[in-house]
Amino acid sequence: MHDGAEKFGAQVEMRRNDGQREGQIRLLEDALSRSDVQGVAVSVLDAATPGIADKMRELEKQGKVVITIDSDGQPDTRKAYIGTNNRKAGEEAGKVAAMLRPAGGKVAMFVGVPSAANAIERREGFFAGSGKAFTQAEVFSDDNDLARALTNVQTAIEKYPDIGVLVGIWSYNAPRIAEEVGKFPDLRKRVTVVTFDLDEQAVEHVEKGRIDAAVCQNPYEMGYQGVRLVKAFVEKDKSTIEEMLPGGATIIDTGVRVIVPTKESPVKGDSVIDIKSMKEWLTSKGLKSS
Numbered sequence: 001m002h003d004g005a006e007k008f009g010a011q012v013e014m015r016r017n018d019g020q021r022e023g024q025i026r027l028l029e030d031a032l033s034r035s036d037v038q039g040v041a042v043s044v045l046d047a048a049t050p051g052i053a054d055k056m057r058e059l060e061k062q063g064k065v066v067i068t069i070d071s072d073g074q075p076d077t078r079k080a081y082i083g084t085n086n087r088k089a090g091e092e093a094g095k096v097a098a099m100l101r102p103a104g105g106k107v108a109m110f111v112g113v114p115s116a117a118n119a120i121e122r123r124e125g126f127f128a129g130s131g132k133a134f135t136q137a138e139v140f141s142d143d144n145d146l147a148r149a150l151t152n153v154q155t156a157i158e159k160y161p162d163i164g165v166l167v168g169i170w171s172y173n174a175p176r177i178a179e180e181v182g183k184f185p186d187l188r189k190r191v192t193v194v195t196f197d198l199d200e201q202a203v204e205h206v207e208k209g210r211i212d213a214a215v216c217q218n219p220y221e222m223g224y225q226g227v228r229l230v231k232a233f234v235e236k237d238k239s240t241i242e243e244m245l246p247g248g249a250t251i252i253d254t255g256v257r258v259i260v261p262t263k264e265s266p267v268k269g270d271s272v273i274d275i276k277s278m279k280e281w282l283t284s285k286g287l288k289s290s
Contacts, residue, residue: 003220031059043071053073056078065079069083082252084254086117091125094128098130098131099266100212100267108160109123109136112144140155167195194213214258225252258273
């Protein structure tokens with residue numbers, strides 16, 4: 001984001017909420033009240049929450065540019081979405097699980113808000129990619145509570161002693177799964193761990209082999225392109241808008257990579273890289289996570 005601001009001559013400000021729907025609504029209300037804010041890029045916490053969608057529509061009515069990044073909202077609330085095609089990312093995760101565990105198995109999934117667009121798309125995509133050998137045991141919701149996220153992993157292991165796959169749908173779910181699984185060597189041997197994103201804490205867990213594969217987004221590109229697109233809309237730069245959104249498109253897919261512990265992983269493909277190479281890329285961009 002900051003590289004984009006420097007490159008395209010924009011002033012940007014990163015605002016984070018407390019992981020709750022009300023917190024996101026408050027931030028949108030703050031943007032509404034500020035005359036210096038010309039555009040907003042929102043990672044929508046829950047597209048189904050009326051208050052979030054309403055505030056995004058109010059921003060557009062006020063003449064401010066609204067796009068979504070990372071997690072999309074309702075199409076009529078924004079001009080464009082920049083981020084992962086989460087359905088495709090889910091399919092990639094499912095294919096990875098099938099490579100790691102050809103016999104299939106029961107799947108427990110962990111996420112903050114199951115109704116979030118990216119959560120739904122990743123879950124549905126996973127089972128489309130994995131095939132019929134994999135079945136959903138349960139989706140555990142933690143509502144962005146990190147302590148509950150860890151407890152959910154413990155509950156899943158106790159409730160489903162024959163569980164075969166643990167899937168962390170949101171970034172912070174990955175280290176919670178890895179921490180718990182890492183305590184029990186026998187459990188680690190029999191379960192497959194597939195996660196989304198690459199949380200800073202998850203990097204070490206991938207290195208130690210506690211996570212078999214992480215389907216990783218490209219938030220650097222989301223932020224960089226997000227700044228460029230918002231500025232183009234604010235300045236009514238039609239040539240840049242057409243270049244980024246050709247033919248009236250409204251989605252820019254920033255793609256995914258699959259991060260594995262070593263090059264010896266059974267997971268193969270053009271998008272697969274080992275954690276050592278990924279860390280080198282992160283360092284080159286001044287990042288610690290992706």
